[in-house]
Amino acid sequence: MSALSLGIDTSNYTTSVALVDQNETVIYNQGILLEVKSGERGLRQSDALFQHVNNLPLLLKDLPRGREIEVVCFSDRPRPLPDSYMPVFRAGKSLGQSLAGVLDADLVTVSHQENHLRAAIFGSGSPVLKDPFCAVHFSGGTSEILLATREGIGFRCEIMAKTLDLNAGQLIDRIGVLLGCAFPAGKALEVLAQKAIDHDQGKHCIIPSTMDGMNFHFSGQENQAKEYLNKGVDPSEVAYSLLKAIAKTLSKSISRCRETQSFQSVLFSGGVMSNQIIKSILLKELGRSGLALHFSPGIYARDNALGNALLGMDHYKITGGSLHEKS
Known part of the structure; x- marks a missing residue:
């Protein structure tokens, strides 16, 4: 019978669990979005951690039974760096360690960022990415352009460019909440922006990019969007201009990164990269660059545990199922 790998991820706004087999067939992939009070733009870490602890049993309750889990893989930190830490990941770590012990399964620990990249690779059709490749991670908590290389079962990630203030997801959520959208506001703001395109x-x-070499700023875009709204500009126009500014900024930064680093492919991950308007602009902006652009469906771009389950299965295949802990 095929071995199974269980993935667990407890990010800042989603509790998720996934299960895959040796053929990378997704048997289970479910998540619960953390609840944020109306009008609020986020959660304290202590509140998020509490919700994860309550959500994990609900997700495990529906996990398919009757097959043996050989590997448990969880995110224990935001990035693949020794000093990277965020309290919310303790919920997944505690459960993952407990389950691995009870099931006598291999225990694999990776970062949330590596989980994102692995899920995005799967979601984009599992292309063969020549090392090093460019990996974009744009979300509510991260806005980085990485030079990524496969390393064992995970990735070595070197930051080529990053935001110097707000993250792209924060920018979207702040303006979205200001417009009355529920948090997180990405999908609602995309629907609103589509109205401007349709009409x-x-x-x-016009909300221009603000660059600092390869790095970039998003706080200025927030202020400009607020100014347009205060002047009575249609919210749909502001929403579209804001998304366009994010896409233009990302395109410029990737192009500048390529002037100093050698990569042939770009992998897009993170919740912001599930936005279809941003995707369409990027395809237009970078379409003649010669770069291979790899996008993933929203279900695999946003926070989810599938990348962890796949990384756990990568470990199982590499080690032949022998007990081994990767940290």
């Missing part, structure tokens, strides 16, 4: 609007609402 051929947004041409007189």
Whole structure:
């Protein structure tokens, strides 16, 4: 019978559990979005941790039974760096260690960022990415452009460019909440922006990129969006211009990174990269660059535990199922 790998991820806004077999067939992949009070733009770590502890039993309750789990893989930190830490990951770590002990399964620990990259590779059709490749991780907690290389079962990630203030997801959520959207506001803001596209609007609402070499700023875009709204500009036009600014910023930064680093492929991951308007602009901006652009469906771009389950299975295949802990 095929071996199974269980993945657990407790990020800042989603509790998720996934299960895959040796053929990378997704048997289970479910998550619960953390609850944020109306009008709020986030959660304290202590509140998020409490919700994860309550959500994990609900997700495990529906986990398919009757097959043996050989590997348990969880995210224990935000990035693959020794000093990377965030309290919310303790919930997944505690459960993962307990389950591995009870099931006599291999225990694999990786970072949340590596989980994102592995899920995005799977979601984009499992392309063969020549090392090093460019990996974009744009979410509510991270806005980084990485030079990534496969290393064992995970990735070595070197930051080529990053935000110097707000993350792209924070920018979207702040303006979205200001417009009355529920948090997280990404999907609602995309729907609103689509109205401007459908009505051929947004041409007189321009929010430019703010670059600092390869790095970039997003706080200025927040202020400009607020100014347009205060002047009475249609919210759909502002929403579209904001998403366009994020896409243009990302395109410029990737192009500048390529001037100093050698990579042939770009992998897009993180919740912001599930936005179809941003994707369409990036395809237009980078379409003639010669780069291979790899996008993943939203279910695999946003926070989820599938990458961890796949990384656990990578470990199982490499080690032949022998007990081994990777940290």
